[in-house]
Amino acid sequence: MxxxxxxxxxxxxxxxxxxxxxxxxxxxxxxxxxxxxxxxxxxxxxxxxxxxxxxxxxxxxxxxxxxxxxxxxxxxxxxxxxxxxxxxxxxxxxxxxxxxxxxxxxxxxxxxxxxxxxxxxxxxxxxxxxxxxxxxxxxxxxxxxxxxxxxxxxxxxxxxxxxxxxxxxxxxxxxxxxxxxxxxxxxxxxxxxxxxxxxxxxxxxxxxxxxxxxxxxxxxxxxQEYQRERRRRLAADHATALLETARTLAHDLKNPLAIAGGIARELLAAPPPDAETLARRLGIVAAGVSRAEQRVGELVDGLANRADGIVLEPVDVGAVAGRVVEAFRPLAISRNVRLLCYHPSRPVLAAATKTSIERCLENLVANGLQALVGACGEIHVAVREEAPWVRLEVADNGQALPGALRSDPFAGGVTTRRGGSGLGLASVRTLAEAMGGRVEYDEREPGWVRFTVVVRRWS
Amino acid sequence: MTVARVLFVDDEEGFLELYRSAFGREGYTVETAATMDEARARLARGGVDLVVLDIRLGESSGLELLREIKAADARLPVVLSTAYARYQDDFSSWLADAYIVKSSDLGELKRAVARCLETTS
CATH class of the missing domain: 3.30.450.40 (GAF domain)
Structure with a gap:
């Protein structure tokens, strides 16, 4: 040369x-x-x-x-x-x-x-x-x-x-x-x-x-412009939804309370001359309080079960994990990667959406496969219950996480072979948080990198 | 001195009961309507001195009725009464003579009704 x-x-x-x-x-x-x-x-x-x-x-x-x-x-x-x-x-x-x-x-x-x-x-x-x-x-x-x-x-x-x-x-x-x-x-x-x-x-x-x-x-x-625009739109949508929620709350909560309080004040200021009027007005007070109570209950349930427009449902995370792992198995075999899945034999129900759990797991398994390119390693998928949470863990013994990713591997935008475009792990976080859950990352076990999606157990 | 006739428009029967009791004791002639159509029919007959109007009337908007009232008789005072303060940002609500946020304490509403009637008399 x-x-x-x-x-x-x-x-x-x-x-x-x-x-x-x-x-x-x-x-x-x-x-x-x-x-x-x-x-x-x-x-x-x-x-x-x-x-x-x-x-x-x-x-x-x-x-x-x-x-x-x-x-x-x-x-x-x-x-x-x-x-x-x-x-x-x-x-x-x-x-x-x-x-x-x-x-x-x-x-x-x-x-x-x-x-x-x-x-x-x-x-x-x-x-x-x-x-x-x-x-x-x-x-x-x-x-x-x-x-x-x-x-x-x-x-x-x-x-x-x-x-x-x-x-x-x-x-x-x-x-x-x-x-x-x-x-x-x-x-x-x-x-x-x-x-x-x-x-x-x-x-x-x-x-x-x-x-x-x-x-x-x-x-x-x-x-970047697309992502900025998307964030702007989401913010506008959230603002609109919040305003609509405020209107609804004002109508559905304040009104019955104002009626109940107002009638109660009236009863104190001018006790009705007959028992029938008294009973009717007390009935209005009781109905107002009951209505407010019911709406508060619905609101609490709604907030707990809804996040970013996702309606949560009982999802058997173990079954989903089994299906996704089987779908990835031919690819894993072709790359000499052992793909193992552990989950209890009974259903492990999480408050989640099936597609979001599937997408999280697909991204994490794909991430593990990328980390094992050229190596004969293993990927372990595990589903565990840790009340009140369900943990979906994906661990691999491939290359360690690059330094740039360690501080916040789910931040997105950092590109490396592990993590592909940098958006895979970020979308796992987005999906987990939209289900009211969270994501975790650790390298506690020497030689292993573990990503975990934690979602609430269905109750 | 003639007794002022006040029309309360609200889809909550509880509020209408409250208004009948509280404003009746104040010496007003209280009339009530639970829907826009009932309110229109009553207004068409005439003789109403003031309207207290809720904005959210079931699926209808009290702001629409406000525009109709002011188009027919700009001098008829209208007090908007609503649970949601930010309707004040709606230009349509500016046609009203007063804007009150609903409360179990009717003091502010009573003062607004008295003030509007005084202004127009």
Whole structure:
């Protein structure tokens, strides 16, 4: 395999070998493998920041394109605004970072599968001032860009001249991203430390990666907008339902109490002259109190049995678990995974909905299977009663939960092989809470990860 | 001095009984209607000095009757009486001369009726 040596430069009278991320010729097969890996990764990403970070890491990682640093600018009105950056900020930082990477043998591309939000946020903060400096008003020539190119300081486009000046870049990779003939964004990258030559194959791969990024960002931004809209609608629906409930309560509870109280006051203020009127009015008082009492009872029952519009019913969780496990068994066998199910032989009734319990279990078993990809492990599904609760546990002895997920694995949005799009575990929580239950996660038993859905026992 | 004739419109017989007793003792001539149609029929005959109107009349809205009353005779005072305070946000309720939230204590309603009758006399 052909390898480039890092260029030897003379600086301040001494020879200095700058060794950035491993510089290798980008063979078509390696490029295709990189594009496949990044493409697969982006399919599961649901947050724009993670998409941006993942692609820029692919630009800069040694096993990626090997460029020293990369930046993404996005169009906002007539401005190209710096949004994300990856890589060292200066020569000293480069030495330190690359030395660490070499000594630890870290492979940034492998780590993409388990994005660490704190690292991404730190990277955003680290490059904040450079990104602010890179922001620049678009010139009309920006709309003429079609293909990626390598620019130098004397470039005719004022934007490019500005970027090369800000980055003090001798050769700057400029990858324009266009949408409907208008600039959508631009990726900038260079070898400002190593000054390694940038080959056509690198430029072409950079262009393809940047387009992956655009597509992922558009998708994740749409997804976020959809989720925001969904939350807005839910909030509006809840507000409407609350107002309607308030109206109904006012009518159904306040009225009988006001009648009973009012008549009682009247009886005190002006005792009726005859027993018949007294009896009738006392009857009204009693009826008012009874009606209020009945409505309070109905309200309490309704609140206990209804959550988010779900009407709870008795569900035999053991039977559901058995059916779902059997449905997954062929897939588990094909992956050499032992799938076991334990539940009492008698019915274990929970206040739930059958479809929600099924969906929770399907997501958790699928999550376990993902954690066991390439391993011959086990998944244990167990149903237990712990009055007044029913516990539905799914444990696997696959890979441990990534650090980013541990603090709140049900939060959603964090992507990893375990948890798929990051939405599976989040929907388990949503469904459990809608049934008036909760979710739990533990790794108490060494080597095992356990997720539990806890719902109220039917009584 | 003529005795004021007040028409109470409410679908709760308990309230109507309460109004008959409490406002009768105050010296008013109390008439009652449990439905919109009963109220319309009574109003058509004339002679009513003030209407105390519930907003939620079964499946009907007292606000509709309020609009009809004001369209027929804008000077006839109407006091809205309801269990739900936020109907005040409904523009239609602004046609009313007073807005009272129902309570077992009829003091506020009595004061509103007296004030409206005084204003129109």
């Amino acid at each position: 052909a390898r480039f040596r890092a260029p030897v430069r003379v600086e301040h009278g001494r020879h200095l070998r700058e060794r950035g991320p491993a510089l290798r010729a980008l063979r078509p097969r390696r490029v295709l493998d990189l594009l496949r890996r990044v493409g697969e990764l982006l399919e599961t990403v649901v947050e724009p920041e993670i998409a941006g970070w993942s692609v820029l890491v692919a630009f800069t990682a040694g096993e990626g394109l090997g460029l020293n640093r990369a930046f993404l600018l996005l169009a906002e009105g007539k401005l190209l605004r710096g949004w994300f950056g990856v890589g060292p900020r200066n020569r000293e930082e480069a030495r330190q970072v690359w030395s660490e990477i070499r000594s630890t043998g870290a492979a940034p591309l492998v780590r993409l599968a388990e994005p660490d939000r704190s690292v991404i946020e730190a990277e955003q903060r680290r490059h904040a001032s450079t990104l602010a400096s890179l922001s620049h008003a678009m010139s009309t020539e920006c709309g003429m860009w079609r293909r990626a190119f390598i620019a130098r300081g004397n470039h005719p486009n004022p934007c490019v001249r500005h970027w090369t000046a800000v980055l003090d870049s001798r050769e700057l990779v400029v990858v324009p991203l266009m949408a409907s003939g208008q600039p959508w964004g631009v990726v900038l990258a260079d070898n400002f430390v190593t000054h390694a030559p940038i080959h056509r194959s690198t430029l072409e791969a950079a262009e393809t990666l940047a387009h992956y990024l655009r597509s992922a960002l558009e998708r994740t931004q749409l997804l």
